[in-house]
Amino acid sequence: xxxxxxxxxxxxxxxxxxxxxxxxxxxxxxxxxxxxxxxxxxxxxxxxxxxxxxxxxxxxxxxxxxxxxxxxxxxxxxxxxxxxxxxxxxxxxxxxxxxxxxxxxxxxxxxxxxxxxxxxxxxxxxxxxxxxxxxxxxxxxxxxxxxxxxxxxxxxxxxxxxxxxxxxxxxxxxxxxxxxxxxxxxxxxxxxxxxxxxxxxxxxxxxxxxxxxxxxxxxxxxxxxxxxxxxxxxxxxxxxxxxxxxxxxxxxxxxxxxxxxxxxxxxxxxxxxxxxxxxxxxxxxxxxxxxxxxxxxxxxxxxxxxxxxxxxxxxxxxxxxxxxxxxxxxxxxx
Amino acid sequence: xxxxxxxxxxxxxxxxxxxxxxxxxxxxxxxxxxxxxxxxxxxxxxxxxxxxxxxxxxxxxxxxxxxxxxxxxxxxxxxxxxxxxxxxxxxxxxxxxxxxxxxxxxxxxxxxxxxxxxxxxxxxxxxxxxxxxxxxxxxxxxxxxxxxxxxxxxxxxxxxxxxxxxxxxxxxxxxxxxxxxxxxxxxxxxxxxxxxxxxxxxxxxxxxxxxxxxxxxxxxxxxxxxxxxxxxxxxxxxxxxxxxxxxxxxxxxxxxxxxxxxxxxxxxxxxxxxxxxxxxxxxxxxxxxxxxxxxxxxxxxxxxxxxxxxxxxxxxxxxxxxxxxxxxxxxxxx
Numbered sequence: 248x249x250x251x252x253x254x255x256x257x258x259x260x261x262x263x264x265x266x267x268x269x270x271x272x273x274x275x276x277x278x279x280x281x282x283x284x285x286x287x288x289x290x291x292x293x294x295x296x297x298x299x300x301x302x303x304x305x306x307x308x309x310x311x312x313x314x315x316x317x318x319x320x321x322x323x324x325x326x327x328x329x330x331x332x333x334x335x336x337x338x339x340x341x342x343x344x345x346x347x348x349x350x351x352x353x354x355x356x357x358x359x360x361x362x363x364x365x366x367x368x369x370x371x372x373x374x375x376x377x378x379x380x381x382x383x384x385x386x387x388x389x390x391x392x393x394x395x396x397x398x399x400x401x402x403x404x405x406x407x408x409x410x411x412x413x414x415x416x417x418x419x420x421x422x423x424x425x426x427x428x429x430x431x432x433x434x435x436x437x438x439x440x441x442x443x444x445x446x447x448x449x450x451x452x453x454x455x456x457x458x459x460x461x462x463x464x465x466x467x468x469x470x471x472x473x474x475x476x477x478x479x480x481x482x483x484x485x486x487x488x489x490x491x492x493x494x495x496x497x498x499x500x501x502x503x504x505x506x507x508x509x510x511x512x513x514x515x516x517x518x519x520x521x522x523x524x525x526x527x528x529x530x531x532x533x534x535x536x537x538x539x540x541x542x543x544x545x546x547x548x549x550x551x552x553x554x555x556x557x558x559x560x561x562x563x564x565x566x567x568x569x570x571x572x573x574x575x576x577x578x579x580x581x
Numbered sequence: 582x583x584x585x586x587x588x589x590x591x592x593x594x595x596x597x598x599x600x601x602x603x604x605x606x607x608x609x610x611x612x613x614x615x616x617x618x619x620x621x622x623x624x625x626x627x628x629x630x631x632x633x634x635x636x637x638x639x640x641x642x643x644x645x646x647x648x649x650x651x652x653x654x655x656x657x658x659x660x661x662x663x664x665x666x667x668x669x670x671x672x673x674x675x676x677x678x679x680x681x682x683x684x685x686x687x688x689x690x691x692x693x694x695x696x697x698x699x700x701x702x703x704x705x706x707x708x709x710x711x712x713x714x715x716x717x718x719x720x721x722x723x724x725x726x727x728x729x730x731x732x733x734x735x736x737x738x739x740x741x742x743x744x745x746x747x748x749x750x751x752x753x754x755x756x757x758x759x760x761x762x763x764x765x766x767x768x769x770x771x772x773x774x775x776x777x778x779x780x781x782x783x784x785x786x787x788x789x790x791x792x793x794x795x796x797x798x799x800x801x802x803x804x805x806x807x808x809x810x811x812x813x814x815x816x817x818x819x820x821x822x823x824x825x826x827x828x829x830x831x832x833x834x835x836x837x838x839x840x841x842x843x844x845x846x847x848x849x850x851x852x853x854x855x856x857x858x859x860x861x862x863x864x865x866x867x868x869x870x871x872x873x874x875x876x877x878x879x880x881x882x883x884x885x886x887x888x889x890x891x892x893x894x895x896x897x898x899x900x901x902x903x904x905x906x907x908x909x910x911x912x913x914x915x
Contacts, residue, residue, distance in 0.1 A: 256761075256777055259895075260894070264897065271810070271904065274883075326626070366887045418894075425890050425893075431592060435590070443589055476605070548608045555890075560757065569604070577623075
């Protein structure tokens, strides 16, 4: 059983994973990007994956047959396990809990070589729908407090399989950075009685210099204190604290803009590795006036993320205004 | 002039660097590890570096001649600049300040191919002395609040030059993770009237399972909530909040143990890339009962640090007890 452990000084939870356990000797060989062979995520190979949790499929097709558009499956090597009681326990001055949670894979497309930045906007919509529906479903499990939706694109960003997919990890705790955002934005709200993210959106629209793209309902910007070159945040213009509350017509608008900026990143930077993750309100308190969901897109272009791990301190060699201008000014064919 | 910018939600400061500024197009070529050519850090090539700030030298030798054992020089492409006024300014809802600070390079050895894990313990002592002396000196500058001492070993860890060196960045702010450690340990102190790090040391000595090595005054352990395989913390057994207050005989004891565990990492894991950084009390309040300096050594073995950047959430596939046992049990020749 995996275990969640808390750093006693920083209150930072860590998963000590057992399913993906590695013996010290396993690290001696550098992992290689896998290529070729049979892809478990391609249509026809459904038997190579665990049974699907949900899928968008052709009418009349059956679970786990090959007539799907998008599939959600349990991760074969889950960081957390859905079965079991959530038990908290002390170990001297330390705290730990059983590693209860969910770890799922969203197979975004049937086409092995397609990515989020090359697929149709309609298919991108399906991906966002899957994020929404899986979050709504997992929210009903009262052992869980947060769903972390994330994407690793490219080997350098941690992707171990080529076929385009996202992941989600549902947790019995709220991750540290999200907790800090909740606390920080709550402080601002107490002081100003306004959502700080709404204020950011307003100022960015007014200033214009850090805006990459926008439509009627969504905006993508390079944040003022960007940690990385080409870091982008995708945000709703109107206040909304829970991503899963997104309205049906808005999913299409979000897909259009999200797809557009990932295209810009691919065309402008030569398909770099990137991660994105959804920062969302927690299950325990999801409809709140002070927090505002957003996706953070973090390209893995610089190698400077060494000591940043341990200091929380970042040096960004490219001002976000320059990153935004470059991405905004790109001419996208088609 | 570089600029420090604050994320309004997370209160995280970021350096927007101008000296090392990169245009968007500069990223298209993957950086390569540099090898061959003339090394600016080798003796005889002192004119290729900025003038030294301090050095340990042969008796009778002159600053910037080639008769040195260890040199400290300003970084040629500094993230922050030592000249100028510290000015704080608002920009709508955002906060920024001028990028005043110091960025120095400690050339740890004269031998191009020597590293911290292959050099003599006496030379390792010199490196620690340099950390101590530079910190004491920079502490006198009342614009500054913290010195971040860190080391990038290996290309994957962000080292851009082969010749073994550490760096320090002196900052007008306290980095986020250090601030959080100060706050977290202060809370514990208010509750228990004990230093949490002292309690960690006591429990780890009693448990034994996460101890990698120890001597009379220092201990190295894999922390209970380790984020990474083979993550190690180097700590004094007795309470000491400011690293620069280390006593003369203790420097040798620390060098002996620090050198020993870096050897274990090299021999056991095939000289992996790693970072280490000193977590120290701040200049503003350096002699305190609740904080305890320590070095954190973070090997760059796993590729999984993608979404961790944005969530503060880590999955560690190797329990720290396994990492510690492996490193502890290694037979070191000589």
